[in-house]
Amino acid sequence: MTRGLAIVGHGKMGRLIEQLAPEYGFDIRLMLNSSTNAHGAGLSGENLRGVDAAVEFSTPSAVLQNIRRLAALGIPVVAGTTGWFQQLPCARAAVQSGGGALVWSPNFSVGVYRFRQIIAQAASAFAAEHEYEAWGWEIHHAAKRDAPSGTLLAVAQEMKQAGFERAINLSANRAGAHPGTHEIGFDSSADTITIRHTARSREGFARGALRAARWILGKSGVFEFREIVNELG
Numbered sequence: 324m325t326r327g328l329a330i331v332g333h334g335k336m337g338r339l340i341e342q343l344a345p346e347y348g349f350d351i352r353l354m355l356n357s358s359t360n361a362h363g364a365g366l367s368g369e370n371l372r373g374v375d376a377a378v379e380f381s382t383p384s385a386v387l388q389n390i391r392r393l394a395a396l397g398i399p400v401v402a403g404t405t406g407w408f409q410q411l412p413c414a415r416a417a418v419q420s421g422g423g424a425l426v427w428s429p430n431f432s433v434g435v436y437r438f439r440q441i442i443a444q445a446a447s448a449f450a451a452e453h454e455y456e457a458w459g460w461e462i463h464h465a466a467k468r469d470a471p472s473g474t475l476l477a478v479a480q481e482m483k484q485a486g487f488e489r490a491i492n493l494s495a496n497r498a499g500a501h502p503g504t505h506e507i508g509f510d511s512s513a514d515t516i517t518i519r520h521t522a523r524s525r526e527g528f529a530r531g532a533l534r535a536a537r538w539i540l541g542k543s544g545v546f547e548f549r550e551i552v553n554e555l556g
């Protein structure tokens with residue numbers, strides 16, 4: 324059975340999601356960009372007729388309003404936009420008060436999720452090895468606005484939660500068209516250990532978001548992608 328999908332943000336990610344959506348059983352019913360959705364005006368009940376879920380990859384200044392409008396209209400949302408997570412409590416309140424559903428993440432790549440699991444294990448192991456210092460580094464294309472990436476910040480926090488309490492030196496580069504590399508390293512006078520994830524394209528993010536969009540149908544609540552990744556079909 325085909326389901327209706329709205330693509331909110333028809334940029335690099337939105338266009339890829341449009342291309343891959345049929346593989347996941349979705350038919351695109353609505354696509355919005357900055358001019359067709361100024362101040363959320365494109366998210367009307369009429370425009371959303373036949374839409375079962377929305378995938379939101381827009382900009383930090385627009386995402387909260389988009390989630391609020393979609394939640395008010397009962398449309399479950401997969402939100403991939405980054406750089407706005409300090410406002411997550413407002414999104415959570417809007418979604419929960421309407422009994423809606425939201426899956427959010429700074430990174431919808433299943434490969435990155437597994438990378439994060441490995442980093443947490445490494446951080447726990449190196450916590451007891453006091454001669455090792457740690458760093459985190461990432462590079463993305465020049466148009467990515469937030470730096471360091473939400474993913475690198477999350478990884479550093481997970482390392483602390485895993486018991487690595489020493490400082491983690493973080494840095495970021497923005498250049499060219501790079502789809503994204505994240506690296507964590509542990510360094511001592513004797514040796515260096517590096518663990519690196521390199522995205523080959525945006526495809527992994529788009530496929531993860533579409534799997535989340537299939538999962539969210541019929542659900543209610545607010546979930547981070549990593550909480551549901553083991554349940555994805």
Ligand SMILES: NC(=O)c1ccc[n+]([C@@H]2O[C@H](COP(=O)([O-])OP(=O)(O)OC[C@H]3O[C@@H](n4cnc5c(N)ncnc54)[C@H](OP(=O)(O)O)[C@@H]3O)[C@@H](O)[C@H]2O)c1
Nearest residue numbers: 332333334335336356357360381385403405429430431528
């Ligand atoms: N979570 C993940 O896995 C993941 C992966 C990749 C990227 N991202 C994030 O996703 C976001 C989008 O990335 P991108 O590379 O696709 O960016 P992009 O190519 O710049 O596309 C952004 C799109 O959002 C549209 N937009 C702006 N305001 C809007 C509004 N009010 N309503 C609807 N659409 C609006 C823009 O419209 P115009 O075309 O009219 O300007 C554009 O089409 C960024 O925050 C990025 O960091 C997340």
